[in-house]
Amino acid sequence: MSETTTTTAGSGLADPAARRELMAGVETTAGSRKPDPILVVDNIVRTFGGMTAVDVGHLEVQRGIITALIGPNGAGKTTFFNLITGFDRPTSAKTGAQWSFDGARLNKTSASSVAKAGMVRTFQLTKALSRMTVMDNMMLGAQGQTGENLLTCMFKPVWRGQERQIEEKAKDLLQRFKLLEKKDDYAGSLSGGQRKLLEMARALMSDPKMIMLDEPMAGVNPALTQSLLGHIQNLRDEGMTVLFVEHDMHVVRHISDWVAVMAEGRLVAEGPADTVMSDPAVIDAYLGAHHDTDLGDDSLLSDETLEQLSEQVAAEDAQREEEQA
Numbered sequence: 001m002s003e004t005t006t007t008t009a010g011s012g013l014a015d016p017a018a019r020r021e022l023m024a025g026v027e028t029t030a031g032s033r034k035p036d037p038i039l040v041v042d043n044i045v046r047t048f049g050g051m052t053a054v055d056v057g058h059l060e061v062q063r064g065i066i067t068a069l070i071g072p073n074g075a076g077k078t079t080f081f082n083l084i085t086g087f088d089r090p091t092s093a094k095t096g097a098q099w100s101f102d103g104a105r106l107n108k109t110s111a112s113s114v115a116k117a118g119m120v121r122t123f124q125l126t127k128a129l130s131r132m133t134v135m136d137n138m139m140l141g142a143q144g145q146t147g148e149n150l151l152t153c154m155f156k157p158v159w160r161g162q163e164r165q166i167e168e169k170a171k172d173l174l175q176r177f178k179l180l181e182k183k184d185d186y187a188g189s190l191s192g193g194q195r196k197l198l199e200m201a202r203a204l205m206s207d208p209k210m211i212m213l214d215e216p217m218a219g220v221n222p223a224l225t226q227s228l229l230g231h232i233q234n235l236r237d238e239g240m241t242v243l244f245v246e247h248d249m250h251v252v253r254h255i256s257d258w259v260a261v262m263a264e265g266r267l268v269a270e271g272p273a274d275t276v277m278s279d280p281a282v283i284d285a286y287l288g289a290h291h292d293t294d295l296g297d298d299s300l301l302s303d304e305t306l307e308q309l310s311e312q313v314a315a316e317d318a319q320r321e322e323e324q325a
Contacts, residue, residue, distance in 0.1 A: 014237035028271030031058035038063035041099040045092035071262035086111035118209035130188030138170035141205030193224035213244035
């Protein structure tokens with residue numbers, strides 16, 4: 001597909017009907033071919049002693065949509081993330097392991113090179129630098145900073161203008177994620193949910209083409225969960241590709257455009273959420289006796305419930321501030 005066609009396709013995927021039409025012809029089988037994959041993975045194997053943690057023969061991630069990677073604990077999802085983002089090395093590195101992102105091979109690149117290529121990730125346990133301010137955390141996420149060069153760092157006029165631009169970009173993102181008022185606070189003082197928001201905002205400082213989120217909803221209160229869901233959907237609507245690991249089937253069912261399922265390190269199923277959740281292989285591996293029920297309550301998605309949750313959180317915050325005073 002040409003660059004022009006790809007850009008047009010990505011910008012049009014904010015429409016749910018366009019996404020359904022795009023994926024309608026894709027086979028609902030593990031390792032199925034996608035119309036315009038941004039990530040292609042082949043023969044990724046990782047063993048630890050005698051145990052195989054990951055054994056993915058072929059996986060393609062479609063550009064411009066939200067893909068959920070699900071599976072039981074120990075299925076290999078986070079290890080898979082680590083392998084393709086350069087934080088770990090596959091055991092099959094010398095026997096045919098290969099993966100490419102946006103047409104570029106990433107087999108032998110480092111985590112920093114993967115990020116520079118436009119594929120960034122967040123972590124299951126947030127990696128905010130606790131003893132630095134929220135703003136400093138954000139500014140560290142920007143790439144190509146002239147002031148970080150040993151030869152130019154001593155000449156402030158050379159990089160001052162760029163730093164101002166980076167600071168404005170950071171403020172815009174903090175405003176978007178409702179963290180601007182926290183910009184001068186230490187990152188360690190943020191709540192768990194706010195750290196998740198900070199990590200996602202910091203990832204966007206590098207202008208990625210794809211963002212990989214490892215359990216973004218874990219440990220987040222219901223009000224912030226709704227906020228995170230909205231941010232993830234907005235990223236997709238703006239043309240970004242999203243791949244995320246999640247255990248909450250309610251979240252997966254309501255925001256994913258495509259679902260890939262791992263069990264015992266292998267890819268066992270792919271397809272739309274409703275199709276995947278009725279797949280016998282998935283039921284056996286993951287959903288068990290709950291496969292006939294929606295594992296979440298649709299009422300949680302209503303505006304009324306969201307307002308109630310927000311009011312409750314605000315009241316708790318106010319009470320906490322009163323007690324501290």
